[in-house]
Structures are given as structure tokens and as C-alpha cells.
Amino acid sequence: MKLRIFRFDPTDGKSRYDTFDVEPRPGMSVLSALFHLQDEIDDSLSLRYSCRGAVCGNCAMLINKVPRLACRTQVEALLAGADRVELKPYAALEATVDWDPGTEILIEPLPHLPVIKDLVVDMTGFFEYYRAVEPVLKPSEKPGEREYLMEPAAVRKLEPYTNCILCATCFGACPVNAKNPDYMGPAALAKLYRFHIDTREADDDSRLMLANRREGWWGCEFHTNCRKVCPKQVPPNLGIGAARREITEAGKVPPEIEDDR
Amino acid sequence: MNNYPRHSHDVIVIGGGLTGLRAAIEAARGGCSVAVVSKVHPLRSHSVAAQGGINASLGNSPDGRDDSWELHAFDTVKGSDYLADQDSVEIMAREAPGIVIEMEQMGTAFSRFDDGRIAQRPFGGAGFPRTCYAADRTGRSLLHTLYEQLTAVDITYYDEYFVTSLVLEGGRCAGCTAMNIADGTLHGFAAKAVLLATGGYGRLFARSTNALINTGDGAALAFRAGLPLEDMEFIQFHPTTLFGTNILITEGARGEGGYLYNNKHERFMKDYATKAMELAPRDIVARAIQTEVNEGRGFENEYVHLDLTHLGGDRITERLPGIRQIAIDFAGVDPVEKPIPVQPGQHYSMGGVACGNDGATAIPGLYAGGECACVSVHGSNRLGGNSLLETVVFGKLSGAAMAAASAATEMPSGDVVGAKLGEEASRIDELLGRSEGEHVAGLRAALRKTMFDGFGVYRSGEKMEKGLAEVRDLNRRCEKVYIDSKGRVFNQALVYALELQGLMQIGEVVAMGALARKESRGAHAREDYPERDDENFLLHTMASLRDGKAELEYAPVRLGQFPVKERVY
Numbered sequence: 122m123k124l125r126i127f128r129f130d131p132t133d134g135k136s137r138y139d140t141f142d143v144e145p146r147p148g149m150s151v152l153s154a155l156f157h158l159q160d161e162i163d164d165s166l167s168l169r170y171s172c173r174g175a176v177c178g179n180c181a182m183l184i185n186k187v188p189r190l191a192c193r194t195q196v197e198a199l200l201a202g203a204d205r206v207e208l209k210p211y212a213a214l215e216a217t218v219d220w221d222p223g224t225e226i227l228i229e230p231l232p233h234l235p236v237i238k239d240l241v242v243d244m245t246g247f248f249e250y251y252r253a254v255e256p257v258l259k260p261s262e263k264p265g266e267r268e269y270l271m272e273p274a275a276v277r278k279l280e281p282y283t284n285c286i287l288c289a290t291c292f293g294a295c296p297v298n299a300k301n302p303d304y305m306g307p308a309a310l311a312k313l314y315r316f317h318i319d320t321r322e323a324d325d326d327s328r329l330m331l332a333n334r335r336e337g338w339w340g341c342e343f344h345t346n347c348r349k350v351c352p353k354q355v356p357p358n359l360g361i362g363a364a365r366r367e368i369t370e371a372g373k374v375p376p377e378i379e380d381d382r
Numbered sequence: 383m384n385n386y387p388r389h390s391h392d393v394i395v396i397g398g399g400l401t402g403l404r405a406a407i408e409a410a411r412g413g414c415s416v417a418v419v420s421k422v423h424p425l426r427s428h429s430v431a432a433q434g435g436i437n438a439s440l441g442n443s444p445d446g447r448d449d450s451w452e453l454h455a456f457d458t459v460k461g462s463d464y465l466a467d468q469d470s471v472e473i474m475a476r477e478a479p480g481i482v483i484e485m486e487q488m489g490t491a492f493s494r495f496d497d498g499r500i501a502q503r504p505f506g507g508a509g510f511p512r513t514c515y516a517a518d519r520t521g522r523s524l525l526h527t528l529y530e531q532l533t534a535v536d537i538t539y540y541d542e543y544f545v546t547s548l549v550l551e552g553g554r555c556a557g558c559t560a561m562n563i564a565d566g567t568l569h570g571f572a573a574k575a576v577l578l579a580t581g582g583y584g585r586l587f588a589r590s591t592n593a594l595i596n597t598g599d600g601a602a603l604a605f606r607a608g609l610p611l612e613d614m615e616f617i618q619f620h621p622t623t624l625f626g627t628n629i630l631i632t633e634g635a636r637g638e639g640g641y642l643y644n645n646k647h648e649r650f651m652k653d654y655a656t657k658a659m660e661l662a663p664r665d666i667v668a669r670a671i672q673t674e675v676n677e678g679r680g681f682e683n684e685y686v687h688l689d690l691t692h693l694g695g696d697r698i699t700e701r702l703p704g705i706r707q708i709a710i711d712f713a714g715v716d717p718v719e720k721p722i723p724v725q726p727g728q729h730y731s732m733g734g735v736a737c738g739n740d741g742a743t744a745i746p747g748l749y750a751g752g753e754c755a756c757v758s759v760h761g762s763n764r765l766g767g768n769s770l771l772e773t774v775v776f777g778k779l780s781g782a783a784m785a786a787a788s789a790a791t792e793m794p795s796g797d798v799v800g801a802k803l804g805e806e807a808s809r810i811d812e813l814l815g816r817s818e819g820e821h822v823a824g825l826r827a828a829l830r831k832t833m834f835d836g837f838g839v840y841r842s843g844e845k846m847e848k849g850l851a852e853v854r855d856l857n858r859r860c861e862k863v864y865i866d867s868k869g870r871v872f873n874q875a876l877v878y879a880l881e882l883q884g885l886m887q888i889g890e891v892v893a894m895g896a897l898a899r900k901e902s903r904g905a906h907a908r909e910d911y912p913e914r915d916d917e918n919f920l921l922h923t924m925a926s927l928r929d930g931k932a933e934l935e936y937a938p939v940r941l942g943q944f945p946v947k948e949r950v951y
Contacts, residue, residue, distance in 0.1 A: 167871075176430050238871050252533050268497065271494050272500030275494075319489070
């Protein structure tokens with residue numbers, strides 16, 4: 122098989138695609154194929170990695186035009202055409218390079234974030250939105266000597282959202298992020314919703330108001346690319362939809378959003 | 383004076399995992415300016431991979447009403463094969479309920495019992511269901527919680543900075559130097575207190591559950607600064623790692639009722655731990671699996687089966703969702719339908735930088751905590767659920783200690799940091815300037831194979847002597863390691879080379895300690911010395927660098943309320 126890899130070095134400011142031949146073997150992930158290149162062919166290739174087991178979220182990249190974790194993406198499945206994900210199109214997915222999905226794997230940096238080098242992007246913007254949702258538990262009661270009690274069902278309701286590993290595949294897959302850099306994006310909104318429904322917090326809408334604007338809950342266009350690419354099956358679209366319904370029922374939809382309707 | 387960027391903070395925490403972040407919170411609460419310097423973004427630290435849980439004698443389980451911190455301490459000391467320091471273990475067991483409740487109150491979404499209390503599951507070597515968990519992603523839930531808490535605290539992050547050296551002035555630690563991986567610049571850091579919280583050295587071994595970043599950087603920094611490394615030969619091999627990638631399959635899978643089968647479909651643990659069966663401590667189960675494979679009762683001469691199918695789809699999906707996903711993604715096996723192929727693999731570094739109960743080392747101003755340190759609470763074998771506990775208990779204690787020390791200390795002048803920056807720049811320039819030599823990848827693969835073959839689940843004098851000679855040879859060759867990539871921006875080849883140089887030194891120390899310890903204790907199982915020898919080896923190994931050479935000494939174990947006994951399960 123061939124790996125076609127996006128390369129960029131800020132020292133000369135030039136980008137290009139390099140093509141490498143790699144022998145696929147059973148169990149080989151895109152990440153292990155990239156390590157093989159670093160070890161044997163070109164040690165100047167840069168990429169992020171850490172756990173290699175799909176829990177740390179450091180190796181998100183655009184693989185065959187789908188944002189994925191390189192560590193849990195198997196090369197044989199890609200070449201066989203299995204493991205397909207159909208996404209709503211957006212700018213970064215339009216082919217800028219010809220590649221044959223039957224024999225080649227196209228590997229590019231995650232979209233919507235500036236490239237530092239090769240497959241490494243600057244995540245600052247992504248984490249700014251994370252910080253903007255004030256991701257700190259704000260319990261309604263003062264902590265006592267024992268834990269806060271929570272119904273097992275209440276924890277189960279949180280789990281789809283606490284599963285998030287902040288890998289930013291959803292951010293890179295979101296057509297709204299593609300056209301509006303001020304949109305907070307699916308991961309930050311899912312995080313915000315996670316705190317809103319935490320039964321340890323006050324049962325009010327103060328959390329929801331943090332994103333009650335066009336760049337927050339109201340920016341989503343429900344393309345659901347976020348949920349399709351999430352390696353942990355987090356459903357940001359469901360949280361966003363539920364938040365909007367609550368805000369609407371409370372009669373707190375911002376005027377500029379009402380005007381658009 | 384050179385022009386390298388310079389920073390100064392009261393407290394510098396090296397490493398952004400659970401220990402580092404818990405210490406950062408505590409030091410900031412103590413009024414210090416705090417910086418976290420980490421070679422990866424904190425959320426990519428290896429703490430995220432911890433699955434099964436965190437031990438505390440909360441007594442929340444109906445079967446655990448009679449649990450107590452003393453019983454937790456006893457299980458830990460027995461599990462350690464009596465090599466743990468009992469005062470340290472007592473601190474950890476006493477602090478456990480409070481620190482777990484504190485994590486819950488900070489927001490960790492622990493799994494719950496029906497009465498709303500934190501759920502607890504049985505784990506190996508524990509007398510009661512004592513392991514609190516958030517499904518099978520406990521480490522990730524805890525780490526994300528601490529990182530969330532820190533968004534409301536004023537601290538400075540230096541993400542993707544690789545620390546290249548510690549700076550000493552008049553016998554004190556005065557800071558460190560670090561390379562910003564993003565652009566290759568060297569930075570100087572002055573500090574009143576520095577914490578090493580860089581995790582373990584699992585990537586010394588060919589088969590490891592550890593993240594690829596676990597290269598023992600903190601231990602290597604301390605060793606080069608003259609500190610002793612303690613009990614480095616004690617390496618935990620986790621019994622159940624996924625065949626192929628060696629990704630961890632949590633002990634919680636057996637805690638939930640999973641069975642181990644050999645190729646004759648026998649639950650072979652009956653021959654090794656009659657009562658505890660699959661929930662015997664890790665060293666015992668790992669040796670049992672290795673013995674089954676060695677004696678021809680494994681599959682493909684490599685692995686055994688971990689069978690969860692009898693638990694049913696609902697229970698697997700609720701309690702072990704991550705395990706199911708890992709087995710599907712990385713082995714093509716759905717544990718609801720088929721057994722998981724598992725084999726032992728390196729999992730945890732019991733040894734580390736010698737330090738006290740507040741993390742203080744023999745160098746004033748320098749602290750260590752978590753897997754990078756050896757307090758020692760795990761002795762020769764760690765119990766599952768105690769490593770997450772260690773990180774937050776001792777992270778908090780060291781954070782408080784650093785805040786107190788920092789209040790009573792003047793900020794170092796920084797001159798000595800400047801001098802060190804010059805030395806480090808020359809060292810890196812020299813490495814990048816080489817025009818030939820051996821590549822990182824070959825040396826690294828050879829080191830890992832040598833360590834796994836010579837210092838794995840079973841050890842013997844002859845194999846270890848050969849292994850030690852090989853490691854020394856590799857270490858020498860690594861001094862002249864060569865990389866093609868000469869750029870400064872995100873030069874990972876350079877990071878790999880710097881990591882490997884440290885790992886080589888650690889490999890030599892592990893090998894020396896293992897060879898010199900002529901007994902079997904906990905995870906250190908010698909075929910030529912199968913018995914524990916308390917008369918000669920109820921001692922901590924201390925390895926130090928003297929005149930460029932690693933040397934071994936021994937220090938007494940701090941015994942206490944639990945008398946040293948035979949260890950039977």
C-alpha cells in the first residue's frame with residue numbers, strides 16, 4: 122500500500138504531499154504505519170501520539186478525508202473499503218489531491234486548526250472553547266464528609282458525555298466550524314451539557330445561558346458529523362438539541378436567533 | 383549571558399498526569415505561583431489509561447461493611463510481599479476515603495450503587511470490594527476532573543516541553559531546563575521547588591501496556607542529578623494484556639467475574655491460588671499464565687483466554703464498555719460472544735526516585751511523586767487500584783509540602799540556570815551535528831527486547847548476566863546515537879533520542895538490581911532463587927550514579943504493625 126502524507130515545515134513555509142510504500146500487516150493501525158515510517162524511512166515526520174489505545178485523544182488526524190484517531194484506524198479495513206463514514210461535505214473534505222482509496226491511504230492534519238508541522242496542529246483554539254464553558258463542577262450543596270449521592274440512572278445519563286476524550290475529531294468534522302471559526306464546536310458544547318445535566322449541580326438554566334448565542338447552541342446545523350466521527354460515541358448533537366428545547370420552553374431564545382426563524 | 387527564554391515560578395511540576403495536577407492544585411491553594419511542564423498536553427498523560435479503579439475503605443458495598451483503613455493497609459503490605467514501608471502505606475490507606483470523596487466532590491462521575499453511593503468492586507489481593515470506579519475509565523475520569531478544576535486556578539502550562547536537565551545550586555534544586563518541542567528552543571526555569579511526576583519506565587520493555595510516552599524521564603533526570611533510584615528491579619507484569627498490542631484489559635474484568643482458561647478449557651488458576659482463583663494478586667496470576675503458555679497449554683504458544691461471555695451482554699456493556707471496544711477495535715473479538723486472547727505484559731514500575739512521605743528527596747527543593755517515585759507503598763508488587771490512589775494522595779501531600787517549603791525559601795538567582803542552558807544547548811547541538819551513527823529505532827528495539835527477554839515474568843542469573851552485558855553495550859552505543867532530522871520544529875527524532883539515553887541508564891539500573899537480588903519476592907521471580915530471603919533481602923535496593931557509574935546499596939524496610947509472614951492466597 123501507499124501512504125500519501127501531508128507535509129509542512131514552517132521554516133520554509135512550504136507544504137507538499139509525500140508518498141511512501143508500506144507493507145500492510147494484520148493489526149497494523151495508521152499510527153503504527155506512521156511509526157514505521159519514522160523509524161525506518163523518514164525521522165523528520167511529525168505527529169502526535171501517546172496511549173496508542175484510543176483513550177488519550179492525541180493522535181486525531183484526517184484519514185481518507187475522515188477525522189479519526191490514527192491508533193484505532195486499521196489499515197486493512199481502510200483498504201478493503203470497510204469502516205466507511207459518510208460525512209456531510211465541507212471545505213476540507215473536497216479532494217485537494219488525487220488518491221486511490223483501494224491502494225492508498227491519505228493522511229492529513231485535522232482541519233480547522235493551524236498546522237504547526239506535518240500532522241501536528243495547534244490545539245489552542247479548541248481548548249479556548251473548552252475553557253469558555255467553565256468546565257468545573259458547581260455543586261448546589263456544600264460538600265460534606267461523604268460523597269454527593271447520585272442515582273445510578275443519573276450517572277448513566279452523564280456517561281455519553283463524560284466519555285469525551287477531547288481529541289477534537291468532532292471539531293475537525295464540523296461543517297459549522299469550517300465556515301465560522303467563532304463557533305464553539307461540538308466538544309465544548311457537549312462538555313457544557315454534561316455539567317448542565319449533572320444532578321449535583323443546581324437544577325436551573327444558568328449553565329445553558331453560557332452558550333445561548335449564535336456561536337453556541339444556536340450555531341449547530343445538525344449535520345451530525347460530530348457523532349459519526351467520535352471514537353467514543355459521544356452525541357453532541359443530542360445534547361445541543363436538548364439544550365435548545367429547554368431554552369425555547371423557558372422562552373429565553375435570544376432575539377437575534379428569533380429574528381432568523 | 384545567553385538569550386534563552388527564562389521563567390520563574392515558586393513551584394514547577396514536571397508531568398501533567400494525576401500526581402502532577404493534584405500537586406499543582408494543592409501548591410496553588412497554598413499561595414504559590416505554579417507551572418506544569420509536560421512533554422505532552424496534560425490530558426494525554428498515561429493516567430488516562432487507568433481503567434479499573436481506585437481503592438478506599440469506604441465500606442459502600444453490602445459485602446464491605448467491615449472494611450477499614452487498617453485492612454486496606456494490611457492487604458497492601460501483604461501484596462507488596464512485605465517490602466513496602468508500612469508508615470507510608472498507613473498514610474495512603476488512611477487518606478484514601480477522604481481523597482476519593484474529594485475527587486467525587488470535584489466532579490468525577492463515579493459509578494454508583496442503588497443507594498447513590500460510590501460503587502466498589504472486588505480487586506485482586508483485597509479482602510473486600512474496595513475499588514471505586516467510573517465504569518472502566520476511572521483514570522480518565524479522574525484526570526479530566528483535575529484538569530477541569532485547574533481551569534479555575536491561575537497556573538501556567540508549558541505543554542509539549544521536554545525537560546532536559548535539573549539545575550542544582552549549592553546542593554539545592556534551583557529549577558530545570560526544557561526544550562519547547564514546537565520550535566526547538568531551550569527554556570530556563572528557576573523555582574523554589576520542583577516536583578518530578580513523570581510516570582513510569584514501562585517502555586523499557588518490549589511488551590507493555592504503557593503509553594508510548596512512558597520512558598522514565600523523571601527517574602533519569604533524578605539519577606543524573608545524583609539521587610538514588612529505589613527498588614527499580616520490581617516491574618509489574620499485568621496478567622491480562624491484549625495479545626498483539628498489549629493494551630490493558632483491566633483486572634476489573636476478572637473483578638466482574640471473568641474466568642481464565644487454558645487450551646484444555648481448564649480454569650487453571652485452581653492450581654495456583656485455590657481460594658482467590660482469578661483474583662489472586664497480579665504477580666501470581668501473571669506467573670500462572672506464563673507457566674501455562676510455557677508448558678504448552680496456551681494458544682499459539684502465546685496467550686490464554688479471558689472469558690466474559692457468561693456475564694452476559696448487559697453487564698459487559700454497562701460495567702466494561704471500554705474493554706469491549708478495545709477488544710473489538712484492536713483484536714477483532716467481541717467479548718460478549720468470544721473469549722479475549724490475553725498474555726502478561728509490563729504494566730507498572732514499582733521502583734522510582736527515592737522520596738519521603740511528603741515527596742521530598744535527598745536534594746532540598748526536589749520532590750517526586752506517583753509512578754516516577756518510590757515512597758514505597760507498593761514494595762515488590764502493587765495491588766490493583768492502589769496506583770491511582772497513590773497519585774492523588776501523595777500528589778496532594780507533596781503539593782502542600784512544596785507550598786510550605788516555598789514560603790520559607792528565596793527564589794534562586796537564575797545565574798546557575800543560565801549556565802546550565804549553555805551546557806544543554808551544546809549537548810543538543812552536538813547530537814544534531816553528528817553526521818553518522820546508529821539510529822534510535824534499532825537501539826530502542828534492541829533495548830526493549832533485551833529487557834523483556836532477560837528481566838521478564840521469570841528471571842534467572844544466567845539470562846540476566848547476558849542481559850546486563852547487552853544493556854551496557856547498548857548504553858555505550860546510544861551515547862553516539864544518530865538522527866537524520868536536523869530541524870528544530872517538532873523534531874520528534876530528537877525527543878526520542880533524549881528519551882532513549884535516559885531509558886538506557888534506567889535499563890542498566892533495573893538489570894543490576896535484579897541480578898543482585900538473589901531471592902524471589904513479589905514481581906521479582908527468579909528460577910534460580912525461588913524462595914523469599916528475608917534474612918538477606920528484606921531491604922530496598924538503592925542505585926546511585928557515582929563518578930559516572932551506577933552503584934548499588936541497600937536500605938532497611940520500615941516495618942510496622944504487620945509482622946512479616948508467608949504470603950498465601
